[in-house]
Amino acid sequence: MSLSTSVERVELPFEFPFTIARGTTTSAENVLVRIEDDEGRVGIGGAAPSPHYGETVDTVEAVLPDLLEIVEDVGDPHQLARIERRLQETVRRNPAARAAVSVALHDLVGKRLDLPLYRYWGLDPTESVRTSYTIGIDDTETMREKVETATSRGYEVLKVKLGTDRDEEIVRTIREAAPDATVRVDANEAWTPKEAVRTIERIAKYDVEFVEQPVPAEDPEGLRYVFEHSPLPVAADESIETAVDVTRVADRCDIAVLKLMKCGGLREARRIIETAHAHGLEVMCGCMYESNASIAAAAQLAPLLDYADLDSPLLLADDPFEGVPMPDGLLDLGAADRPGTGARRE
Structure with a gap:
């Protein structure tokens, strides 16, 4: 089995400006992750980084190549525990970047088994x-x-x-x-x-x-x-x-x-x-x-x-x-x- 991956940055405007105690925002940028198997099934994940936890879309895009290289190296989306361990060994922080990969992998596994995650x-x-x-x-x-x-x-x-x-x-x-x-x-x-x-x-x-x-x-x-x-x-x-x-x-x-x-x-x-x-x-x-x-x-x-x-x-x-x-x-x-x-x- 082989896996291929790709990354895309998207902007998401809000219906109304959104304010919390830390500030106001009118839109958000997410980074999308796609993981495709050799039969054409595609798993989708998204990273929504928060500067409050030390992440931005730039830091997510900076670390994703290393994380997705691990996914491609393992080559099997069902090896979720192994991939998770290697992701954590590669970047200790960057939780949104790792979450995007995790979601895309789980999405792909569900599609390969023809089952919703629940x-x-x-x-x-x-x-x-x-x-x-x-x-x-x-x-x-x-x-x-x-x-x-x-x-x-x-x-x-x-x-x-x-x-x-x-x-x-x-x-x-x-x-x-x-x-x-x-x-x-x-x-x-x-x-x-x-x-x-x-x-x-x-x-x-x-x-x-x-x-x-x-x-x-x-x-x-x-x-x-x-x-x-x-x-x-x-x-x-x-x-x-x-x-x-x-x-x-x-x-x-x-x-x-x-x-x-x-x-x-x-x-x-x-x-x-x-x-x-x-x-x-x-x-x-x-x-x-x-x-x-x-x-x-x-x-x-x-x-x-x-x-x-x-x-x-x-x-x-x-x-x-x-x-x-x-x-x-x-x-x-x-x-x-x-x-x-x-x-x-x-």
Whole structure:
């Protein structure tokens, strides 16, 4: 067996400018990976690098030739453990670049076996979850309008970005605009521990489901303080990159948040899920600014999750890829039921 590979950079404009506590963006660049076997089957993956984790599209493109050389050298996409080990030996960081290769390999394996990944893993598609729809930081009235747009499209779970001097006002406005929605909030490390507890105490009365990453990842004791004093469940996102990190914060959060782009691929994602559940934590799979080239793979994990935040394709003005359908936010694995990840270029 032989494998050939290729790389392509794509720009993905957002439907609306997207703001979190760390800044605003109007589009994202992803790097696509294609791995083709000698029978013409093609596996697709995508890298959505984040400067927060030391990656850019330039660094991804710089390391991918070395990573894909390993894939071609091994020559067998089913050797997932062997390839993963060699990728990690070649680049210790660069998780988005490794994730793109991992997704493309899994997609190809599924296509070679004529199985969607969830069936390859033995998962039940009826045990799925709904993705949240993210409301970025904006002036309060614009955020209200975004909520009304989201709920009119059928999205029942909203994730609201916080980290401003008007966080309670924002949450109150969102609740007024969507009285029946499930509301989660994400501070993206913006608060100090005491500020986090004060803010959480003020917003808890608006029926908030949980609070994501209230303090900087570099402050694990601050996370513990918030966890011990918060009236709401606490989710750890930036504090967790790999399964090892789960063990470090398992006693100071309720929910572990994984992302393919920070953990380096689907095998590590499953290790995170298993480790978190073993420690009694719930699990959410989140995303960066990604297309369905990678989101479709993350969606295949849905039966193993307690929560999902895989709405990036929903926030794009146009996604060049189809993926797992998300009617009203439900990750409907059975509706696509295509081999591999389900990603397909439109």
